[in-house]
Amino acid sequence: MKLLRPHQACLLAAVLFVSVTQGQDIIGGAQDDVTDDMNENQQQEQQEKAQEEPPEMLRPRLTPEEERFRELQRQHYQEEQERFVAKQSQAQRKVHNSEQERFVAEQAQRKVHNSEQERFVADQVKAQQKMRDSATQRQREAMQRQREAEERTDEGRSVDGWEGGEDDASIPEIGRSQEYYRKGIEVPMPQYNPATTPMPQRQDGFFGSQTEQEDSTQPPDPHPLEEPPTPLEEPPTVGESDMPPPEEVEEEMTDERREQLEKEKDAQRMYDEGMALKNSSRKSEQKIAYTFFLEAAKLNHTESLELVGFAHLFGDYLQQNVTRSLEILQDLADKGSPKAQMGLGFIYAAGIGTNSSQAKALVYYTFAALGGDPLAQMTLGYRYWSGIGVAQSCESALTYYRMVSNKVAEEVSVSGGAAVQRVRLHDEVENPGGNSAMLDDDLIQYYQFLADKGDVQAQVGLGQLNYQGGRGVEQNYGRALDYFQQAAAAGNANAMAFLGKMHSEGAGDAVKPDNNTAFQYFKKAAEQGNPVGQSGLGLMYMYGKGVEQDYSKAFKYFSQAAEQGWVDGQLQLGIMYYSGLGVRRDYKMAIKYFNLASQSGHVLAFYNLAQMHATGTGMMRSCHTAVELFKNVAERGRWAELMMEAHNQYKDGNSNSALVMYTLLAELGYEVAQSNVAYILDQGSRTYVVGQDEVYPRALLHWGRAAAQGYTVARVKLGDYHYYGYGTNIDYEIAATHYRLASEQQHNAQAMFNLGYMHENGLGMKKDIHLAKRFYDMAAETSTDAQVPVSLALMKLGILYGMEYLEQAGQSGQLWTVDLEGYFGAEWDIWLCTLLALLLGLVVLYRRTQR
Structure with missing residues (x-):
């Protein structure tokens, strides 16, 4: 039997007492086990308690009043949380109800618009029918005048004895003329000049013999809807001077x-x-x-x-x-x-x-x-996709976007077309120098200087820049050819491959298509392992351009190029797997290579993926994904060049021209153009194309469309407009909703900071300093740019919290019983002196630097 300590003996006695009162027998072996278990449990509880409880000197000493105050504070915080959740639910219901009301209003407005459209279409149809009727009437009047002129001609000929009586029917030409006349058919007359050419004699050989006339088929009536004119029984005799010469009319x-x-x-x-x-x-x-x-x-x-x-x-x-x-x-x-x-x-x-x-x-x-018109088709595709002015319909959007994409896919070359320069005006101002869509003129001049000095890499880079265009450089095939030739002469394989592309596809007036020359350049580049040359050789073997068609060799060269990550090789491998050219048809492999090519931004890769998603080839059909892909293809059309033109107009100070161009692109569905339109209007640029009272409502409209396409800054702007009442009524709850969307879905630091401010001041939601601090901390963690304003906000928040605490403490009578040592430790005075000395040193250092 083990010896028990006093407290263990007490516990054992208590256990024995309970066991006896309940009628249970405790044997000796069980007593030892219970004792050992109790010892282990007590040791474990003591260890956990020691870990949970802080040391005595760091543990705050709380009086019973403070404990009650802490409990009341926790209960108050819990009640505030419950009220906040209820308030948020009420705000969400309010937003939902307002959205429903707007939806009902839009439905009613759409009905009015539909009736207006029907009336307008009916008016257009009536106007077109009226134009057709008037054109038909003018045509009939002209033909009637022509017949009258012919009648007058026949009347004039009666002066010479051609009365057109019954005896004339036996003459072939006169009989045929009378028959044509009765049927209302134009009489075939020879061209002649009465001043120089005598009247043709009536001979069987001119109009054909009597037998030929009887056997020939009469021409059809050209005016079946017109009543044939009634011939004159006895045409009056007209003098020669009164006869209008038909030649003058003709x-x-x-x-x-x-x-x-x-x-x-x-x-x-x-x-x-x-x-x-x-x-x-x-x-x-x-x-x-x-x-x-x-x-x-x-x-x-x-x-x-x-x-x-x-x-x-x-x-x-x-x-x-x-x-x-x-x-x-x-x-x-x-x-x-x-x-x-x-x-x-x-x-x-x-x-x-x-x-x-x-x-x-x-x-x-x-x-x-x-x-x-492709622009109209693209506009309708975007409207049906977003439900602007029409009922939202994915299938209708798919139809229109596919029409435009088909045209774009026909126009772009195998290289994938030029990239669209999406320059955001907001980013240019907020992050100057960080926009990679444009190259600085000084940088281009530096590369030109290096190229003139014989730098091969600079020559190839400038050649590609001029060949493809973009980044502020206009497409110039002549300059591209010159740079590629200089680099190729130095043995650069990449330049040889691009020279092969230019000779294979043609490059405007600079290079005419020449398969033989292209094959030689591609071969030289491929022998050096260049993926562009390998892909070019694969294209020539695949389509039999200048060589015999050979799918096996094409697959081999495309595979070599794709292994090096070249986008053209990946695309062509996808096409071969999709169509089963030289390989077994495999849609999964086709999707794999199309996805790889699309990651490099190849237009045809997006187009092929969109077709497969639209038709459900090799995958489940997805209208949503197909529309997004087709929209990407449509936005790479030649009309995208207007984006750079609008940017140049804005930089030159022509804000009105830039605004109209960006607005057109915004109608086509370009998200960057929508945000740029809103930015120009938001900056208060002087414009006469939009009325002053329409500036903020138009900006709000385009910010909303850009936010719907996922632009974070636009979502925050929507919150700002509802917060300050720009173009709409002030509504803090809707503003908080937009800020919350930008914070949760897009992790925007500005939105988090704004939510913290609104919680701090109780705007649109219950005032809550703890939640305010939480959002401020999240903003500082999300963006380094937010650390300074967050630090100031937290400093202010700390002061407010201290004032609130002192106010509550004063009301509870505990204002002067605050235990600083319990809160800050026994050495709190040392830390305070150190902090004050540090602040004094900073002040002295600042004063010395200012001298």
Whole structure:
């Protein structure tokens, strides 16, 4: 038996007492086990207690009043948390109800818009029918006048004895003329000049013999809907002087037609000359091109009128005149021009120069899209995708975006097309020098200096930059060819491969397609292991360009290029697996290589993936994913060049031109353009294309559209606009909702800081210093830029907390019983003196540096 300590003996006695009272027998062996278990449990409890409890000198000494105060404080905090949760639920319900109300209002407005659209479409159909009827009526009147002239001609011939009586029916030509006349058919008359050529004699060989006439089939009636004119039984005899010569009528009509043809030729010639200058890389020549377009537009040349109308709208090459642009585009739209209809739809949608009308905009967009205009199709795709002015429909958006993507995929080369330069004006201001979308002019000049000195890498880099265009450098095949040739002469394989690409695909006027030359360059580059050359050889073997078609060799070279990460090799491998060219068809492998190529931004890779998602080939069909991919492809079209033009206009101080260009791109669904439109309006730039009272509502609209596409800054801006009441009423709860979305979904430090401020001051939610500190700390952890303002906010928060505590302590009578040693430790005075000495040293150092 082990010896028990006093406290253990007491515990054992207690256990024995309980056991006896309950009628249980405790044997000796069980007593030892219980004793050992109790010892172990007591030791474990003592260890846990020692770990949980701080040392005596660090543990705050709390009086019973302080403990009660702490308990009340915990209960108060718990109640505040419950009220906050209830308040948040109420705010969410309020937002949900407001969204429902807005949805109902939008539905009612959509019904009104639909009725307006129906009336507008009916008016357009009536106007077009009226135009067709008037054109048909004018055509009939012209034909009637022609018949009357022929009648007068026949009457004039009766002076010479041709009365057209019954005896004339036996003469072939006269009989046929009378038969044509009775049927209302134009009489075939020979061209002659009565002053120089005698009247043709009536012979069987001129109009054909009597037998041929009887056997020949009569021509069909060209005017089956018209009543044939009743022939005169006895045409009156008319003198020769009264007979209008038919030749003069024909000569007059021919002169008019000839003059019209001359005008059309002159207009087309001026348009062609203007386009040649417009496609030049020089800005001065592009402006001169519009002088030709203006002259051609005076001759009613449709394409020139379209260019002039949009030039007046944008104000880039001609003086900005929205009223004149509206007149030109309205006239062209009435004549059925899809581009003009697209322009009118944009003007009515944006409310530029006229009152905004989404109903008219939607009608003109629809007409233009049916006419094949890609911008209108892209606009409708975005509207159906986002539910703007129409019911949201993924399938409708897929239809329109696929139309545009098909055109873009046809235009881009195998290289994937030029990259879209998405320059955010907000980022340029907030993070100057950090925008990688543009190259500095000094940096380009430095590379040019190195290239002129013979630096091969600089030559290849400038060659690629001029070949593909972008980053502030215009595409220039001539310069690209020169740089590649210099680098290739030095033995650079990459330059040889790009020379092969230029000769294989052609490069404007600089290089004409030449498969033999391309093959030689690709071969030299591939022999050095260059992936661009390997991919080029694979393309030539795959399509049999200059060599015999061989899928095995094509697959081999594509595999070698893809292993080195070259995007063209990955794309072509995906195509071979998708189509089963030289390999067994494998959709999973095709998806794998298309995904790899899409990570490098290849347009055709996005296009092929979109087709597979849209049709469910090799995967589950996903309309949502297909639309996103097709949208990416559509935004890589040639119209994306307007993004850089708008940026240049803004940098040159033409904010009105930049605003119109960005607004058009925003209608097409470009998120960067939407944020740039909102930024220009938000900065208060002087503009006359938008009324002063419409600046903030328009900015709020575009911030909302950009936020819906995932732009974090736009989401924070929405919160700011509802917080300050810009373009809408002040609503702290909605502002907090936007800040919370930006904080939770996009981890935005500014949104976290704003939430902390709103909790600190009780704006839109219950005042809570603890939650305020939590959001301030989160903002500091998320962004280093937020550390300074967060430190100041926390300092202020600490002062407020101290004042609140002193106020509560004073009310409870414990103001002067605060135990500093219990809170800060026994050495709190030493720490305080050290801190004061450090502050004094900083002050002295600052004073010395200021001398």
